[in-house]
Amino acid sequence: MRSALLALCLSALPSVFASSSYGAIEFNNLGFDGYYRQVASISNEDTSECTCALSTDKTAFSGKNAPLNEGLSVHFRGPLVLSQFGYYVSPSFTHGSDSSGDWSRLAYYDADSSTAENVTFLTNAGTNSSCLGKALTYAGSDGISSAQNPTVLAKDTKIVSDQEYTIFSDVKCGSSGVNNDCGVYRNGIPAFHGYDGDIKMFLFEFEMPKETTVSKDEVSYFDMPAIWLLNARIPRTSQYPDNGNCSCWNSGCGEFDIFEVMNTTESSHLYSTIHDYQGTGDIENGLQADGYIPRDTTGSMKGGVVFDSTGTAVVFMSNSTSITGNITASDLNSWIKEAGTVVTDTLSSVAPAATSSTSKKSDGSSLSSKSFLSNIGFSVLSALYYLTI
Numbered sequence: 001m002r003s004a005l006l007a008l009c010l011s012a013l014p015s016v017f018a019s020s021s022y023g024a025i026e027f028n029n030l031g032f033d034g035y036y037r038q039v040a041s042i043s044n045e046d047t048s049e050c051t052c053a054l055s056t057d058k059t060a061f062s063g064k065n066a067p068l069n070e071g072l073s074v075h076f077r078g079p080l081v082l083s084q085f086g087y088y089v090s091p092s093f094t095h096g097s098d099s100s101g102d103w104s105r106l107a108y109y110d111a112d113s114s115t116a117e118n119v120t121f122l123t124n125a126g127t128n129s130s131c132l133g134k135a136l137t138y139a140g141s142d143g144i145s146s147a148q149n150p151t152v153l154a155k156d157t158k159i160v161s162d163q164e165y166t167i168f169s170d171v172k173c174g175s176s177g178v179n180n181d182c183g184v185y186r187n188g189i190p191a192f193h194g195y196d197g198d199i200k201m202f203l204f205e206f207e208m209p210k211e212t213t214v215s216k217d218e219v220s221y222f223d224m225p226a227i228w229l230l231n232a233r234i235p236r237t238s239q240y241p242d243n244g245n246c247s248c249w250n251s252g253c254g255e256f257d258i259f260e261v262m263n264t265t266e267s268s269h270l271y272s273t274i275h276d277y278q279g280t281g282d283i284e285n286g287l288q289a290d291g292y293i294p295r296d297t298t299g300s301m302k303g304g305v306v307f308d309s310t311g312t313a314v315v316f317m318s319n320s321t322s323i324t325g326n327i328t329a330s331d332l333n334s335w336i337k338e339a340g341t342v343v344t345d346t347l348s349s350v351a352p353a354a355t356s357s358t359s360k361k362s363d364g365s366s367l368s369s370k371s372f373l374s375n376i377g378f379s380v381l382s383a384l385y386y387l388t389i
């Protein structure tokens, strides 16, 4: 009886908490004054003695969209086919204002014409290390093998579940060092800058077909494709470290998941999540918007994410999107409008780092403090509200 009742309660839960489908997802009030800790040193990287240390100095950030206003790398996980990618900047774009700044394209990949301007394809196909995982290398034309030189992804390249590649700009990093342009990075990798700008936009044309190549027990992320952004410092040291001190991720240097399948139960829902410490101590779960964009497993999809001048980030999916050289503010606003209903989440304002961050920031070894920190996140989720247009 008791278990039957429990089952009844549990089965009622999804309908109460299930989130809904939207054409666009908006995060308001994005950006705060805070800091993270960058990697200060990596030692013995290719032996079992491998270890890393985070800087004892704080790396401060502030302003609209911070820390996502820093250089970002763009990540892809299969099953996925990428047809086009564009990175844009604007002097003053404001979501909803047609008279605000227009956009210029500063990076472009087009599979049809094999164009790659200011685009470098990298992948984790290098030497494995006990603390850092596999090193970044240039990706071959299949996106996942290692190449000696920058190589353009071949048209119609499909990566399957668990496979990933990353796009960086073509601007090379200076030498590795805490005070240098790219900070400390892993020895021997092709190190490039991410995509900079307080006001920036990433557009994609892509497919996320159902997984048919590999089986569920061969992979960790079965049929869970994703496109996401990381503070480019993260992959340059270690995207998947065994030691949290080998990355600035735990201390909140920033991740933005644009279109991400979270689990196989909801394999047709693309969620957006921010992983930093703006109003949450739970870096692992981050702040997921309360709604999703449908994944089209048979057609192609167009859309992306815009970080505007007011600290609003808008993720949208709209077939009106055109990844052309210059985009006017009014065209972009109309594409977002044509995407359909918007779910709006407002991030909480965070007091200046000096007062708030000691209790909220992890020291980079956050695995032990994860469950404690996760309690803080829910107060923010309860502040979410909906806006329907």
Ligand SMILES: *[C@@H]1O[C@H](CO)[C@@H](O)[C@H](O)[C@H]1NC(C)=O
Residues within 6 Å of the ligand: 128, 129, 130, 131, 133, 134
């Ligand atoms: C890399 O090495 C670690 C142990 O040093 C091991 O646990 C892991 O499975 C290896 N990864 C790959 C992809 O071979």
Ligand SMILES: *[C@@H]1O[C@H](CO)[C@@H](O)[C@H](O)[C@H]1NC(C)=O
Residues within 6 Å of the ligand: 105, 106, 107, 118, 169, 170, 171, 193, 194, 195, 196, 197
């Ligand atoms: C390439 O992208 C980088 C990173 O944002 C930017 O600084 C640079 O100006 C871009 N290059 C060109 C030629 O637009």
Ligand SMILES: *[C@@H]1O[C@H](CO)[C@@H](O)[C@H](O)[C@H]1NC(C)=O
Residues within 6 Å of the ligand: 051, 052, 053, 054, 243, 244, 245, 364, 365
């Ligand atoms: C990370 O660095 C901190 C501070 O130096 C240290 O206490 C901790 O043991 C390190 N963690 C690992 C896994 O090495």
Ligand SMILES: *[C@@H]1O[C@H](CO)[C@@H](O)[C@H](O)[C@H]1NC(C)=O
Residues within 6 Å of the ligand: 262, 263, 265, 266, 271, 288
């Ligand atoms: C799948 O992910 C969604 C979004 O994070 C979540 O709401 C749902 O509870 C998850 N379902 C399962 C079975 O884990």
Ligand SMILES: *[C@@H]1O[C@H](CO)[C@@H](O)[C@H](O)[C@H]1NC(C)=O
Residues within 6 Å of the ligand: 296, 298, 299, 300, 301, 319
């Ligand atoms: C968008 O266009 C693609 C390519 O023509 C098509 O496969 C897809 O079904 C369209 N999606 C919508 C929502 O109309």
Ligand SMILES: *[C@@H]1O[C@H](CO)[C@@H](O)[C@H](O)[C@H]1NC(C)=O
Residues within 6 Å of the ligand: 104, 105, 324, 325, 326
């Ligand atoms: C964008 O517009 C500017 C100014 O009109 C022009 O100089 C530039 O070439 C255009 N860029 C592209 C990629 O078309």
